[in-house]
Amino acid sequence: MLEADRHKLILEALKEQNTIKIQDLIKLTNASESTIRRDLTQLEKGKFLKRVHGGAARLQGKLVEPTMDEKSSINTQTKRQIAQFASNLIEEGDCIYLDAGSTIFQMIDQLPSNIVVVTNGLMHMNHLLERNIETYLIGGFVKPTTKALIGRGAMESLEQYRFDKSFIGVNGIHPQFGYTTPDPEEAMIKNLAISLSREAYVLADDSKFLETAFAKISDIGAATILTNKLNTDTEEHFQNHTNIKVVTS
Amino acid sequence: MLEADRHKLILEALKEQNTIKIQDLIKLTNASESTIRRDLTQLEKGKFLKRVHGGAARLQGKLVEPTMDEKSSINTQTKRQIAQFASNLIEEGDCIYLDAGSTIFQMIDQLPSNIVVVTNGLMHMNHLLERNIETYLIGGFVKPTTKALIGRGAMESLEQYRFDKSFIGVNGIHPQFGYTTPDPEEAMIKNLAISLSREAYVLADDSKFLETAFAKISDIGAATILTNKLNTDTEEHFQNHTNIKVVTS
DNA sequence: AATGTTTTTGAATGATTTTGATTGACATTA
DNA sequence: TAATGTCAATCAAAATCATTCAAAAACATT
Numbered sequence: 105m106l107e108a109d110r111h112k113l114i115l116e117a118l119k120e121q122n123t124i125k126i127q128d129l130i131k132l133t134n135a136s137e138s139t140i141r142r143d144l145t146q147l148e149k150g151k152f153l154k155r156v157h158g159g160a161a162r163l164q165g166k167l168v169e170p171t172m173d174e175k176s177s178i179n180t181q182t183k184r185q186i187a188q189f190a191s192n193l194i195e196e197g198d199c200i201y202l203d204a205g206s207t208i209f210q211m212i213d214q215l216p217s218n219i220v221v222v223t224n225g226l227m228h229m230n231h232l233l234e235r236n237i238e239t240y241l242i243g244g245f246v247k248p249t250t251k252a253l254i255g256r257g258a259m260e261s262l263e264q265y266r267f268d269k270s271f272i273g274v275n276g277i278h279p280q281f282g283y284t285t286p287d288p289e290e291a292m293i294k295n296l297a298i299s300l301s302r303e304a305y306v307l308a309d310d311s312k313f314l315e316t317a318f319a320k321i322s323d324i325g326a327a328t329i330l331t332n333k334l335n336t337d338t339e340e341h342f343q344n345h346t347n348i349k350v351v352t353s
Numbered sequence: 354m355l356e357a358d359r360h361k362l363i364l365e366a367l368k369e370q371n372t373i374k375i376q377d378l379i380k381l382t383n384a385s386e387s388t389i390r391r392d393l394t395q396l397e398k399g400k401f402l403k404r405v406h407g408g409a410a411r412l413q414g415k416l417v418e419p420t421m422d423e424k425s426s427i428n429t430q431t432k433r434q435i436a437q438f439a440s441n442l443i444e445e446g447d448c449i450y451l452d453a454g455s456t457i458f459q460m461i462d463q464l465p466s467n468i469v470v471v472t473n474g475l476m477h478m479n480h481l482l483e484r485n486i487e488t489y490l491i492g493g494f495v496k497p498t499t500k501a502l503i504g505r506g507a508m509e510s511l512e513q514y515r516f517d518k519s520f521i522g523v524n525g526i527h528p529q530f531g532y533t534t535p536d537p538e539e540a541m542i543k544n545l546a547i548s549l550s551r552e553a554y555v556l557a558d559d560s561k562f563l564e565t566a567f568a569k570i571s572d573i574g575a576a577t578i579l580t581n582k583l584n585t586d587t588e589e590h591f592q593n594h595t596n597i598k599v600v601t602s
Numbered sequence: 603a604a605t606g607t608t609t610t611t612g613a614a615t616g617a618t619t620t621t622g623a624t625t626g627a628c629a630t631t632a
Numbered sequence: 633t634a635a636t637g638t639c640a641a642t643c644a645a646a647a648t649c650a651t652t653c654a655a656a657a658a659c660a661t662t
Contacts (some may be wrong), residue, residue: 246482
């Protein structure tokens with residue numbers, strides 16, 4: 105049985121039961137106790153469940169229903185590292201914008217507490233509120249797939265705010281075509297958020313470089329890129345175009 | 354049985370019974386007396402209940418607004434009836450506003466599908482999206498206790514819309530003092546929503562009549578009241594002031 | 603294929619937490 | 633007063649935990 109399969113089984117079991125014992129999971133997956141333990145710690149890190157003594161419990165914010173590719177939690181490790189680095193840029197008292205998306209989501213754990221957050225990510229709300237962080241949500245149409253707020257209402261809501269720092273997720277980074285993302289509506293929001301910030305940061309793992317998606321957000325000079333690693337040849341493409349900070353684990 | 358499960362059982366038992374004996378909890382959970390005792394002290398520390406001699410009692414601080422969870426478990430039966438009735442008023446193609454709050458929450462199950470919903474209730478989102486209903490969220494500050502959107506941002510977001518019907522929850526209905534609710538910020542939102550609708554409905558069970566809370570929403574003439582029953586003497590107070598529809602189960 | 607490297611897995615260890623039983627103190631009631 | 637029941641504190645057994653280590657599997661490279 106593959107790791108991904110076990111994770112899937114565990115999460116499905118939790119959907120029905122609210123809590124589950126480790127012993128039950130051992131029987132369910134035919135894996136050893138150690139393996140289950142490892143799975144649980146991993147899933148907890150990715151915020152898919154909460155570990156409790158004797159097993160695991162579903163975390164009640166059901167707004168967070170991750171899509172399959174995120175479930176594999178293979179990339180969560182690097183995402184966490186980048187998110188960690190990004191969070192360290194934030195100072196107490198800052199007023200920041202958090203874009204929707206799973207990479208940004210990983211930042212929430214590590215945010216300082218005395219800040220004000222504005223976001224368009226519905227899935228972020230649960231964790232933000234748990235952390236007792238003062239949070240503003242922009243309005244707009246709720247995109248069913250990603251639970252992001254988009255549209256005219258979102259733009260007008262967002263206009264009301266100004267930020268010290270904004271943290272944006274993207275799907276493609278290209279020296280010529282700039283930052284890109286699949287949904288034009290979301291691209292507009294991201295663009296506006298960047299322009300409303302004193303400092304803007306794009307969080308992206310190395311797989312996003314030299315990729316392009318459908319909708320352009322802005323030129324790459326508009327934000328500082330935070331990433332995990334950088335091939336020397338791709339690095340050349342971005343020289344003198346923008347700031348890039350590489351997270352060293 | 355995991356600790357989390359026991360805690361949940363205990364709290365659920367308390368929601369129905371107001372108080373419960375330790376012996377009953379022992380039978381309910383198949384745990385030892387010591388364990389139950391430990392659970393109770395723990396839950397008391399977390400302010401979920403109050404320990405009394407021989408067992409535990411539900412705490413109902415009148416100062417604190419009950420959280421969404423608690424609210425929704427009380428009187429669900431009558432709430433559902435009223436919500437059902439309200440939902441039947443909605444026609445396909447309508448554009449409606451749903452107020453935050455547990456009574457309104459009950460409507461979501463029964464809504465027709467070809468409608469557009471605008472809401473300030475974060476808690477409603479899950480169900481609305483599950484039902485594949487086109488949903489807009491207004492922006493604003495997220496009130497931690499009730500997960501409602503309030504404040505200036507919320508007002509400005511709301512301004513952008515117009516509704517065929519709006520459905521509002523209130524805490525008090527009084528012929529002289531009008532509709533009232535504890536939070537002035539929420540009162541403003543409710544008021545604005547009413548004035549943006551062709552038809553406005555207030556959903557309230559009979560316990561709300563002749564009650565008043567801190568902040569006034571509007572005079573009672575501004576909306577039609579949907580309720581479960583009506584004493585003849587209280588009925589007189591409202592005669593000629595507004596429309597009241599009594600749900601007959 | 604053969605090799606070396608990395609990742610995954612299961613078992614073992616000792617530390618930690620949870621649990622149920624026991625004790626004596628205290629209050630209430632008969 | 634005696635009997636009963638509840639309570640907090642203590643203790644040892646049981647369960648669960650994190651950590652370590654080596655075997656097994658998967659992988660990449662030659």
